[in-house]
Amino acid sequence: MNGNDIKQKNGFYIEEIAKKVKIAIIGDSKIGKTELISKLLDTAISVNSRTIEQSYNIIEYINNRRINLNLVDTSGGEEHNNLIQLWIADVDAIALAFSLNNKKSFNNLKVYYNKIRNIKGRNFPMILIGLKNDSYDIEVSIVDAKTQAMMWSINYFESNENNLKEPFRFLINKVLEKEENGKNFDPSAFVNNCKVTSCFCSIY
Numbered sequence: 001m002n003g004n005d006i007k008q009k010n011g012f013y014i015e016e017i018a019k020k021v022k023i024a025i026i027g028d029s030k031i032g033k034t035e036l037i038s039k040l041l042d043t044a045i046s047v048n049s050r051t052i053e054q055s056y057n058i059i060e061y062i063n064n065r066r067i068n069l070n071l072v073d074t075s076g077g078e079e080h081n082n083l084i085q086l087w088i089a090d091v092d093a094i095a096l097a098f099s100l101n102n103k104k105s106f107n108n109l110k111v112y113y114n115k116i117r118n119i120k121g122r123n124f125p126m127i128l129i130g131l132k133n134d135s136y137d138i139e140v141s142i143v144d145a146k147t148q149a150m151m152w153s154i155n156y157f158e159s160n161e162n163n164l165k166e167p168f169r170f171l172i173n174k175v176l177e178k179e180e181n182g183k184n185f186d187p188s189a190f191v192n193n194c195k196v197t198s199c200f201c202s203i204y
């Protein structure tokens with residue numbers, strides 16, 4: 001436990017109770033999901049073997065609240081499609097991911113998206129993340145990715161070494177907003193707002 005994990009109150013040190021926010025990363029195999037988590041944690045995780053299901057905890061502070069971000073790394077591939085509903089059963093939000101150098105992983109997003117919306121409903125917090133933007137053989141343009149995100153009324157992020165946490169902090173905020181204010185994530189309000197400000201998709 002470090003100094004940030006405790007607060008002094010009435011002479012006693014107490015551990016601040018963290019709010020748990022569980023987020024799953026869903027997408028095809030070999031697109032870089034585990035590598036993203038490895039970079040986030042700044043810890044080497046083997047990316048040579050396929051992930052089955054693994055979760056990791058990261059402490060984040062958002063609006064002075066201590067958040068226990070529980071990130072669920074999943075496995076891509078058609079043979080695991082039936083497991084998606086198990087993986088997402090108790091998550092608060094989902095990061096839908098694809099690799100910018102793999103058009104198939106982008107085209108396959110529709111299957112995941114429809115499945116998630118069917119199970120979780122249209123107000124469930126989601127984002128789209130484009131991975132491997134350092135590749136020389138890019139197959140999916142930013143315009144295509146942003147257009148797809150816009151059609152689904154979700155925000156688009158590209159993984160950025162300098163701001164790896166940003167997409168997840170965005171999702172946590174959406175979850176807190178929904179829970180604390182009883183404010184449902186309303187896709188139509190989102191679209192209208194972004195038309196006015198021309199800020200539809202966030203790329204960091």
Ligand SMILES: Nc1nc2c(ncn2[C@@H]2O[C@H](COP(=O)(O)OP(=O)(O)OP(=O)(O)O)[C@@H](O)[C@H]2O)c(=O)[nH]1
Nearest residue numbers: 028029030031032033034035047050051075076132
């Ligand atoms: N160039 C580049 N390669 C990456 C990046 N992220 C991952 N890779 C490589 O892509 C391969 C697959 O990465 P993983 O993170 O294991 O992919 P995954 O999506 O977790 O795959 P599954 O566990 O099978 O679902 C590995 O060889 C990584 O080194 C990236 O940002 N850029």
Ligand SMILES: [Mg+2]
Nearest residue numbers: 033034050051
């Ligand atoms: Mg993996």
